[in-house]
Amino acid sequence: MPGGITHGRQVNASNTGLNYNGIDPATLTPSARTSFDVDNEVIEGLSFTGRVDVNANGVTIRNCMWVGGGESTFGILVIGDGLTMEGVTIKPAPATAWYIGLFITADAVSTTVHGCDISGCENQVSQYGADTQFIESYIHDSLLPPASEGHADNVEVYGGSATFTRCNLPMGALTADGSINISPLTVDGLDHSIAYVHVVDCAIDGGQAHIWVDNTKSVDTTHATIHNVSIVRCDFGGHTDVGTFDRYACLANADGRPTVDTQAEQDANPDAILWPTRGSQVNTWRLCSDLAPDRNGAIALPDIFDPHLNQGSGLMPGNLTDTAEPIVLDAINSVAAALFTGTLKLRICSANGSDASAGTQYSSSTDQTITFATGGASSNSQTYATLNAGDVKGWEIYDSSGTPKRIWYGLWSPVNCTAQASGDTITSTAHGLSNTQKIVFQSGYAPGGTTAGTTYFVVSATTNNFQISTTSGGSAVDITADSSTVTYGVVKTVANNGDSLVVSTGGITTSAD
Secondary structure (H helix, E strand, O other), X not given: OOOOOOOHHHOOHHHOHHHHOOOOHHHOEEOOOOEEOOOOOEEEOEEEOOOXXXXXXXXXXXXXXXXXXXXXXXXXXXXXXXXXXXXXXXXXXXXXXXXXXXXXXXXXEOOEEXXXXXXXXXXXXXXXXXXXXXXXXXXXXXXXXXXXXXXXXXXXXXXXXXXXXXXXXXXXXXXXXXXXXXXXXXXXXXXXXXXXXXXXXXXXXXXXXXXXXXXXXXXXXXXXXXXXXXXXXXXXXXXXXXXHHOOOOOEEEOOOOOXXXXXXXXXXXXXXXXXXXXXXXXXXXXXXXXXXXXXXXXXXXOHHHOOOOOHHHOOOOOOXXXXXXXXXXXHHHOOOOOOOOOXXXXXXXXXXXXXXXXXXXXXXXXXXXXXXXXXXXOOOEEEEEEEOOOEEOEEEEEEOOOOOOEEEEEEXXXXXXXXXXXXXXXXXXXXXXXXXXXXXXXXXXOOOOOOOOOOEEEEOOOOOEEEEEOOOOOOXXXXXXXXXXXXXXXXXEOOOOOEEEEEEOOOOEEEEO
C-alpha cells in the first residue's frame, strides 16, 4: 500500500489497481460470478471477464481485476450500500473497450473507491449514488468500444454526490465532453439531482474542457439541479480539444454559474462553483510545457469561458475578445513578456467598437493610460472629470497600436436575465429600474427582435419585470423568442458639466460618482 501521496499528480499505474497492494496478476483466481449478494462479503484475489452486480450491502472488493469489454458492457454495477473497492483494476481486453467500467446507481449510498486503476472504457465511471468517495485512484484513457456512439467522458457525475480526493484523471486522446462531466439527468421520470461534487488535490487533463458543469440538457431542469460544486487545489494539463474553444479550457460553465472564492460565499449561494483564484487554494496549470503558450505554474482561472460572468465579481470577464483572452491571461499570470505592442488605454464609449477598432470616444472625455497589473495585483484607477451630458454605453481597454485593438470591453452595470416572447417581457429579479431609464443589450446576448448596442427605454416596469421601447413612454418592442441568456447594461447619463466618472480596472468594476 503506497504512502506519502499528497496530490493526484503523484498517482499512476505503479501505485494503483493491483499495484496498490503489490499483487501479481498471475496469482489471481478466475471467477465466473455475476453478482455479489451476501452482506459484508469480502471478495479478494479474483479475476473477472464480465459484468458483476453488487446487490448486497457492506461488500469489500480487494485486489481484483476485470478485463473485458464490448458494446453496452459494464464492469461493475453497484446497487447495494457501503461498497469498498481497494486495489481494483478495470481495463479492456485487446481490441475492445468497456462501455462503463464502474456504474454506481442512484440506489447506492457510501461507495468508496480507494487506490483503483480504471481505464479503457467509453466512460470509466458513471456516478449517480449518494456520498461516493474516490480516493487516490487513477481513472484514465477513455476508449470507444465497437459500434459506440462516440460520446465519451472520463467520469460522468449524473446524479447524487461525490468527492474526488488526490485522484489522477487524465482522459487521454479522446476529446468528447470532459474529464469530469457534471450534468444531472432526469431519466424515466426520476430526479437525479447533484447535491455536491468536491474535487480536491486532483490532476485533471483531456476532454473538450477538463471539467463540464452543465444543467442545460436535463429533461427537467427545475427538479434536476446542481449544487455545491467545488474545485480546489487541482492541477490541469491543458490538453483539451482546441477545435471546441480554441484555447486552454479548464472549465466549461455551460449554464453560466457564478464562481466564488470562499466556502462562505458558496454556502450563501449553493448554485455557485467554488473555484479559488487567490491564496493557497488556487487551481494551477501544470504538465503543459509541450503547449504554446506554456502556462506551467500559472493560476487556472475559471471564467474565461463563461459568457454570463458579472464583471463586478472581481474575476476574469467573459467579454474579452477571443484573440485577446490568452494575452490577458498571460499578463495576469506573469508568464509572457511584450504582451502589448502599444500603450494600453481606457476609453469611455458612446458607441461600442469591435475587435479591429476601438469604440467611439464619449464626448469631452479623455482616453486614460492604464498600468496593466501582473501576477494577480490590481491595476490603477482612473477618474474622469468635467464630463458633459450624454449617454455612456460602456468602457473599453484597447491597445493603442496593437492587433486586436480592443482588448477588454463591457457594458455599464451588466445584468444577466431572461426574455419572454409571450408578453414581450424582460425578467430580472429586483432590477431596480424605473420607466424612462435606458438600457443596451450585449452583443450575442440580445433577445430576439432586438439589436445589441441599440438604446432602449424601460416601460411598464414592475419589481421583477419590464418591457422595452424604442422611445420614452412608447409601445413595447415585440420580443420574438424566449431566451435564458440575455445580458443588458444600464446606460449612464452624465447630466451636469463637472460631474465625474470613476473607473477602477483592478477587477473591471465600474461606478459613477
